Amino acid sequence: MDVKYINPFVQAFFSVMPQLGFNEIKKDGINLKEDNLTNSGVVMTVGIVGEVKGNVVYCTDLENSKKIASVMMMGAPVEEFDEMAQSAVSELANMLTANAATFFSEIGITVDISTPTLLYGNNISIKMSSSQVLCVKMSADGIPFEVNISVDN
Template sequence: MDIKYINPFIESFTTVMPQLGFNSIKKGNLSVKGKELISSGVIIVVGIVGAIKGNIVYVLDKEHAKKIASTMMMGMPVEELDEMAKSALSELTNMLTANAATCFSTSGIPIDISTPTLLHGSNVTVEMSSNKVLCVQLLANDIPVEINIAFEN
């Protein structure tokens, strides 16, 4: 996968997260996964269509998801992943992916994104649109967020 398809997501994360109250942004691990992702916690799927097609899947463990939702809601305690917390997390992925779409557009690659679909539980399986999935781990205030990127060939 060409790096020009990855950088917009990293740039988006480093732009959006500080606006939401996360002052420490770091790059974590980079890995390659297969077509089938099996994760536990909160999984949010966003589809990509246009000049490139594919899926973006954001993965957080449940406790970190609650911390992110709390920060987004101005520090309001989040004890459970209720509807408000889930809505905040879905909106976060919408902002991150839309910002990445803007980055793609400015480099001449027009794309559109779908509405985020939030899943949660243990051992949730998501089948990606490509056999090769690039996983970028980014940290916001030391909270790991996994961004799985799959574009069709």
């Protein structure tokens, strides 16, 4: 997978997270995964269409999703992963992917994105759109966050 398809997602994380109130943003590693992802916690998937096609799947655990929602809601305590917290975390997936689409446009690649789909629970299985999935491990204020990218041009 060409790095030019990965960098917009990494740039988006470094751009969006500080705007939401996170201070320490890091890229913690990159690895390849199979096209069948299994995750427990919170999974947000967004489709990508246009000159690049595929999907991106964001993953973190339930407790960290509540922490992210709390930061996004100006520090309001989030005890339950209720409708408000789910909406906040879904909006994060939307913001990250829309920002990545903007970075794609800056390198001359036009893409559109779908509305995010949020799933949560144990052993969530997702079949990615291509056989090659690149997982970028990110963190914001110590909260681990996976960005799983599966695109073809």
